[in-house]
Amino acid sequence: xxxxLLALVxxxxxxxxxxxxxxxxxxxxxxxxxxxxCYMPPEDTYNITVTVRFELDRDGQVVNDLxxxxxxPAEANAQVRNLYEAARAAIVRCDRAGYDLPQEKYIYWQDxxxxxxxxxxxxxxxxx
Numbered sequence: 001x002x003x004x005l006l007a008l009v010x011x012x013x014x015x016x017x018x019x020x021x022x023x024x025x026x027x028x029x030x031x032x033x034x035x036x037x038c039y040m041p042p043e044d045t046y047n048i049t050v051t052v053r054f055e056l057d058r059d060g061q062v063v064n065d066l067x068x069x070x071x072x073p074a075e076a077n078a079q080v081r082n083l084y085e086a087a088r089a090a091i092v093r094c095d096r097a098g099y100d101l102p103q104e105k106y107i108y109w110q111d112x113x114x115x116x117x118x119x120x121x122x123x124x125x126x127x128x
Contacts (some may be wrong), residue, residue, distance in 0.1 A: 005113035011072040023108045027101070034099055035114065039090035042082040050083045053113045054091060058106055067091050068111070079118075087116040 051071045055063040068089040072080055092115070101109050 015080055029101060030102060031109070033106050035090055035094055038094040038115065039086065040088050041118040045079045045083050047118065047120055049081050049115055049117040050080060050081050050087055051113060051115040052084065052087050052091070055111050056099065056109060058103065061095045062092055065092050082117055083116060
């Protein structure tokens with residue numbers, strides 16, 4: 001199975017949070033694993049990265065199923081578009097029951113950027 005996530009960034013969009021602790025590495029990893037369980041890059045797509053941004057509501061579901069591709073020109077090639085669609089599908093498909101995230105840290109996970117990548121050609125091909 002070809003799957004790989006490159007990076008996960010929780011983008012804070014609110015004001016100061018003196019008493020609030022940020023997401024721990026284990027909380028970030030748990031979320032990352034929830035999304036990666038549904039992520040499968042398209043065949044014949046290699047050495048490409050796509051960054052997406054989305055907002056989650058308090059139930060851990062993607063707001064309006066909107067997942068935006070960021071940092072790539074609108075006229076991106078077919079491989080970039082295909083990888084974006086695979087990333088978007090994974091995020092939306094896995095959120096049906098709502099992502100399991102700590103409610104008290106909602107301000108930290110309401111706005112998320114994730115970078116997905118297709119495997120490097122020849123590395124990890126044919127492996128689970």
